[in-house]
Amino acid sequence: MLQGKILVAQGGGPTAVINQSVVGIVLEARKFAGVEAVYGALHGVSGIVNEDFIDLGQETQSNLELVGATPCSGLGSTRDKPDEVYCHEIFKVLQAHEISTFFYIGGNDSSDALRILADEAKAADYALRCIHIPKTIDNDLMVNDHTPGFPSAAKFVASAFAGVNQDNRALQGVYVAVVMGRHAGFLTAASALGRRYPDDGPHLIYLPEREFDMDRFLSEVKETNDKYGRCIVAVSEGIHDSSGTPIVTKLAANVEHDAHGNVQLSGTGALADLLTDQIKEKTGIKRVRGDTFGYLQRSFLGCVSDIDQREAREVGEKGVQFAHAAGRDGTVTIHRVGNYATEYQLTQLEEVAGKTKVMSDDMIAPSGSDVTATFIDYAKPLLGSGMPEASRFQAPRVDKILV
Amino acid sequence: MLQGKILVAQGGGPTAVINQSVVGIVLEARKFAGVEAVYGALHGVSGIVNEDFIDLGQETQSNLELVGATPCSGLGSTRDKPDEVYCHEIFKVLQAHEISTFFYIGGNDSSDALRILADEAKAADYALRCIHIPKTIDNDLMVNDHTPGFPSAAKFVASAFAGVNQDNRALQGVYVAVVMGRHAGFLTAASALGRRYPDDGPHLIYLPEREFDMDRFLSEVKETNDKYGRCIVAVSEGIHDSSGTPIVTKLAANVEHDAHGNVQLSGTGALADLLTDQIKEKTGIKRVRGDTFGYLQRSFLGCVSDIDQREAREVGEKGVQFAHAAGRDGTVTIHRVGNYATEYQLTQLEEVAGKTKVMSDDMIAPSGSDVTATFIDYAKPLLGSGMPEASRFQAPRVDKILV
Numbered sequence: 001m002l003q004g005k006i007l008v009a010q011g012g013g014p015t016a017v018i019n020q021s022v023v024g025i026v027l028e029a030r031k032f033a034g035v036e037a038v039y040g041a042l043h044g045v046s047g048i049v050n051e052d053f054i055d056l057g058q059e060t061q062s063n064l065e066l067v068g069a070t071p072c073s074g075l076g077s078t079r080d081k082p083d084e085v086y087c088h089e090i091f092k093v094l095q096a097h098e099i100s101t102f103f104y105i106g107g108n109d110s111s112d113a114l115r116i117l118a119d120e121a122k123a124a125d126y127a128l129r130c131i132h133i134p135k136t137i138d139n140d141l142m143v144n145d146h147t148p149g150f151p152s153a154a155k156f157v158a159s160a161f162a163g164v165n166q167d168n169r170a171l172q173g174v175y176v177a178v179v180m181g182r183h184a185g186f187l188t189a190a191s192a193l194g195r196r197y198p199d200d201g202p203h204l205i206y207l208p209e210r211e212f213d214m215d216r217f218l219s220e221v222k223e224t225n226d227k228y229g230r231c232i233v234a235v236s237e238g239i240h241d242s243s244g245t246p247i248v249t250k251l252a253a254n255v256e257h258d259a260h261g262n263v264q265l266s267g268t269g270a271l272a273d274l275l276t277d278q279i280k281e282k283t284g285i286k287r288v289r290g291d292t293f294g295y296l297q298r299s300f301l302g303c304v305s306d307i308d309q310r311e312a313r314e315v316g317e318k319g320v321q322f323a324h325a326a327g328r329d330g331t332v333t334i335h336r337v338g339n340y341a342t343e344y345q346l347t348q349l350e351e352v353a354g355k356t357k358v359m360s361d362d363m364i365a366p367s368g369s370d371v372t373a374t375f376i377d378y379a380k381p382l383l384g385s386g387m388p389e390a391s392r393f394q395a396p397r398v399d400k401i402l403v
Numbered sequence: 404m405l406q407g408k409i410l411v412a413q414g415g416g417p418t419a420v421i422n423q424s425v426v427g428i429v430l431e432a433r434k435f436a437g438v439e440a441v442y443g444a445l446h447g448v449s450g451i452v453n454e455d456f457i458d459l460g461q462e463t464q465s466n467l468e469l470v471g472a473t474p475c476s477g478l479g480s481t482r483d484k485p486d487e488v489y490c491h492e493i494f495k496v497l498q499a500h501e502i503s504t505f506f507y508i509g510g511n512d513s514s515d516a517l518r519i520l521a522d523e524a525k526a527a528d529y530a531l532r533c534i535h536i537p538k539t540i541d542n543d544l545m546v547n548d549h550t551p552g553f554p555s556a557a558k559f560v561a562s563a564f565a566g567v568n569q570d571n572r573a574l575q576g577v578y579v580a581v582v583m584g585r586h587a588g589f590l591t592a593a594s595a596l597g598r599r600y601p602d603d604g605p606h607l608i609y610l611p612e613r614e615f616d617m618d619r620f621l622s623e624v625k626e627t628n629d630k631y632g633r634c635i636v637a638v639s640e641g642i643h644d645s646s647g648t649p650i651v652t653k654l655a656a657n658v659e660h661d662a663h664g665n666v667q668l669s670g671t672g673a674l675a676d677l678l679t680d681q682i683k684e685k686t687g688i689k690r691v692r693g694d695t696f697g698y699l700q701r702s703f704l705g706c707v708s709d710i711d712q713r714e715a716r717e718v719g720e721k722g723v724q725f726a727h728a729a730g731r732d733g734t735v736t737i738h739r740v741g742n743y744a745t746e747y748q749l750t751q752l753e754e755v756a757g758k759t760k761v762m763s764d765d766m767i768a769p770s771g772s773d774v775t776a777t778f779i780d781y782a783k784p785l786l787g788s789g790m791p792e793a794s795r796f797q798a799p800r801v802d803k804i805l806v
Contacts (some may be wrong), residue, residue, distance in 0.1 A: 267692030269672010
């Protein structure tokens with residue numbers, strides 16, 4: 001039963017709809033008579049140890065809706081991963097403020113932080129209900145059909161490639177764009193969702209689920225360019241060689257790690273530049289351009305999937321309902337039923353925490369450098385309504401006179 | 404008087420609305436009884452010498468509208484700049500196909516190509532009406548209040564910064580994004596159009612209109628980061644030192660030039676990486692991220708200003724009407740009347756061709772690293788309707804108990 005004071009926080013990388021989940025939690029929780037207060041912790045678990053709370057009971061419904069429609073963690077975020085000592089600091093604060101239930105919105109690292117916290121709470125005999133609310137543009141949470149944040153990021157990537165496909169048709173040459181995704185290629189694969197005509201790009205898609213071989217890459221780019229007079233390539237930032245070493249680290253002088261031990265991949269154009277330099281040098285193709293989509297993929301204002309907005313809101317609402325009805329810790333998971341509909345379940349934290357889902361083999365073409373219709377069928381409904389389409393002139397050629 | 408066969412082509416870098424101008428020309432020209440045919444040349448002037456024409460009289464209105472709403476040159480583009488020999492090749496083809504009027508949609512390089520063509524036509528006593536239709540995301544055409552393509556690109560840049568501002572509030576640190584713009588800083592300045600709260604980024608804006616000094620840059624970043632705990636920087640790709648040397652060329656091993664003699668600035672993340680490396684090294688700030696917005700600025704599908712769409716359509720329509728009524732060559736120019744309304748004029752080609760407009764001093768803050776209210780007032784109406792706004796939680800802090 002939901003009662004006392006509840007706390008909500010956001011962890012990890014922002015998404016376009018992560019605030020919808022806060023709003024879902026706040027609006028739903030305020031309906032329960034037993035709920036005394038709904039607090040928000042600023043900057044995730046670090047805001048708890050610093051006692052940085054705001055009183056979300058004092059938000060108007062109107063402003064909550066406006067923040068819900070705003071991308072990126074409105075409460076602030078953190079990459080901190082609590083250990084035992086950190087957990088005890090958290091308990092001290094939660095106890096002082098009489099928090100009964102903690103909703104942590106985040107990806108696999110945040111769910112793992114919550115799992116540690118839940119375990120430590122049990123060990124310390126501290127009565128704390130821990131509910132994880134899923135989000136990640138990487139779409140890499142186990143059990144879930146997909147995760148809130150991914151559909152909007154996928155719409156951004158699909159829209160971007162549908163646009164650069166037109167740009168590249170106009171000016172020709174090779175275009176390489178690097179897409180976020182450390183271990184899971186879902187977001188890079190979404191580059192295919194804007195294709196419409198048979199010769200539309202991306203013509204080649206390189207995913208972290210497959211080993212990246214530079215020579216094969218270069219020969220595939222050259223072959224495509226010979227065929228179409230142009231070539232568009234989507235590359236995951238997480239591509240790695242046969243030993244598992246990320247391609248980008250081969251270049252970077254200083255490799256940066258976060259608190260979870262992950263190598264920093266985003267926030268640099270190094271991988272795109274490395275690949276375009278190789279193409280120029282080795283294939284002789286002259287016009288070669290590289291982009292790195294960077295932080296716009298998860299934060300761009302105004303590119304959002306309405307399906308994603310609704311589901312991100314619902315996982316928050318369901319989290320509160322589960323906390324009230326189920327009487328146990330867990331993570332809210334999304335399950336697809338029919339085409340297209342979803343339902344939500346409360347799943348054990350351990351089934352999701354710290355684990356990574358990658359693309360299944362049937363979503364990746366045998367060539368290793370494209371996706372299959374299975375992936376397209378899986379991902380297309382997630383883009384929601386209003387995904388724009390690119391159109392072409394259809395007029396026939398005029399007969400030549402001089403030649 | 405408009406009669407015979409007319410030809411339309413697109414040159415230079417694509418924009419989100421460049422096809423609206425083609426559609427405006429085609430739909431308007433098809434109304435004139437004297438017009439026998441409306442051809443499109445594929446890939447600009449290069450399509451003329453190659454006799455690559457399509458018959459735009461055989462486009463349905465419905466498909467024209469769909470292509471109009473699609474970003475990037477649907478007819479294809481080119482960076483070719485015709486010399487005398489090239490012009491004679493063009494005349495040969497135009498004469499064979501009995502083309503009377505040529506509409507060239509492009510920026511200052513394309514208008515200069517058209518000027519050369521018009522001069523050579525006169526010298527060769529070839530009766531050819533040449534009309535330039537403006538477009539450029541750089542917004543750097545003389546005489547024009549602004550140019551079609553800029554408002555949509557500005558909306559993209561403003562939306563991107565409004566989003567990364569939320570991202571950076573959530574995870575802190577320094578964020579640098581490089582925006583297109585060789586000589587004119589208008590598009591980089593548009594980064595300020597999404598600011599809403601006093602501490603919203605970008606906090607610093609570096610334009611090619613001002614000399615870039617690395618030491619001053621680093622101290623301004625450090626000062627801002629000390630003040631807000633974070634710092635967002637917008638940088639034009641064209642920033643240069645006191646000698647006029649672009650900062651990016653200080654790093655690049657191979658400098659690439661186009662047919663107009665311009666150094667290639669886009670299609671690489673080198674400048675952002677150079678700046679973030681300097682910040683990390685010299686200020687000791689740990690979380691420093693860099694993005695280069697790249698080709699998405701001019702091609703992203705689904706981010707368009709409705710004002711821009713309408714005006715890009717109208718400059719095409721007006722071009723046809725001027726060609727019919729004025730009986731002379733020229734370039735269609737946009738003039739602001741009132742707030743906000745525009746009117747169109749036919750201006751002499753020489754006043755626009757090959758010239759570059761930059762930001763006026765009253766649009767740039769005395770500090771040299773921000774814009775003024777004059778710029779905001781100038782640019783904001785161009786974004787049109789439906790520009791999203793980012794909102795924040797307003798809830799008050801909860802009193803601390805433990806400290």
